[in-house]
Amino acid sequence: MATDTQVLVVGAGPVGLFMAAELNRHGVSCRIVDKNDGPTHDSRAASIQARTLEILESVSLADEFVQVGNICHAAATYSSDHKLIKYLTFDELDSAFPFVLQLPQSQTERIVARYLARLGTEVERRVELVAFEQDEDGVRAALQRPDGGQETAHVSYLIACDGAHSPV
Numbered sequence: 001m002a003t004d005t006q007v008l009v010v011g012a013g014p015v016g017l018f019m020a021a022e023l024n025r026h027g028v029s030c031r032i033v034d035k036n037d038g039p040t041h042d043s044r045a046a047s048i049q050a051r052t053l054e055i056l057e058s059v060s061l062a063d064e065f066v067q068v069g070n071i072c073h074a075a076a077t078y079s080s081d082h083k084l085i086k087y088l089t090f091d092e093l094d095s096a097f098p099f100v101l102q103l104p105q106s107q108t109e110r111i112v113a114r115y116l117a118r119l120g121t122e123v124e125r126r127v128e129l130v131a132f133e134q135d136e137d138g139v140r141a142a143l144q145r146p147d148g149g150q151e152t153a154h155v156s157y158l159i160a161c162d163g164a165h166s167p168v
Contacts, residue, residue, distance in 0.1 A: 004031075004153050004154050004155060005029045005030055005153070006023075006029045006155065006156045006157065007028055007031075007157045007158075007159060008030070008032075008139070008155040008157070008159070009023070009033070009161055010032075010033055010034075010158065010159065010166070010168065011161035011162030011163065011166070012032055012034035012113070012125075013040065013044075013105070013161060013162075013163070014112060015161045016034070016159075016162070017113055017116055018112055019159060019161055020032040020116055020121055021059070021112065021115055021116045021121075024116065024121050025059070025119060031124065031153065032116070032121060032123050033123070033127040033128070033129065034124070034127065035126065035127065035128035035162075036125065039105075039106045039109035040105055040106050040109060042105070043104040043105045043106065044105050046102055048069065048101040048102075048108070049100060050090070050097040053065065053066070053096075053097040053101060054095060057096065059115070061111065062097070064111055065103060065108070065111060069107075070102040070103070071101060073099050074087065075090075075100065076088075126145075127143050129141055129143060129162070129167060129168070130143070132158055132167070138156045138157075139155050139156070139157065139158045140152055141153045141158055
């Protein structure tokens, strides 16, 4: 089976976007599709840890994140009756980023999508994986297009980054 591209990434949240960017950066051809019409409006993940910022720094993105996020040097956990359970400080983390960064997921997605576009890959929006088959030659992925048409993508690998309810 001839492949259209090496990898199909399904889901354009933070993980899918960065996965596609890393594949692209390392010379692996990929497509990224997402059933939604744009970045999430919800903030499912609002905290970015020091190690994630270190990884983002390796591709020169950390500064952009830090400029728009809120730096948090400490955090507290309280019981339901408002008693302090735990107080943590992040200042002594062995990292160039000794803090947790607060940033809505929608902003994270926009930053990484712009980075991915600079690498030459655009997210194909309103494209949904509806079925797939795998055999020794690769994967056939049935994709529902925004115009109602269907496409079969032939890929070597399928990576599911579309959450807990993924069909993969």
